[in-house]
Amino acid sequence: MALRDFQDIYTAVMAELKIPVSDSVTLGRVKNDINQIYLDEVVPFKRWLWLLGHVKTVHQSYRN
Numbered sequence: 001m002a003l004r005d006f007q008d009i010y011t012a013v014m015a016e017l018k019i020p021v022s023d024s025v026t027l028g029r030v031k032n033d034i035n036q037i038y039l040d041e042v043v044p045f046k047r048w049l050w051l052l053g054h055v056k057t058v059h060q061s062y063r064n
Helices: 006-016 024-045
Strands: none
Touching: 006 024
């Protein structure tokens, strides 16, 4: 099974745990855990283009 988006990931985790997706309390915890693992284990190890969050600009200095 290909995991293409966040919904695929948390659905697969819930299936692995044998917990129905309708269990909103556990689903919320699983989503939080996935997000925390992503922030701790994926983001820091590469400069992902969508996470750079800045724009480079070139401008002339103001002269009187």
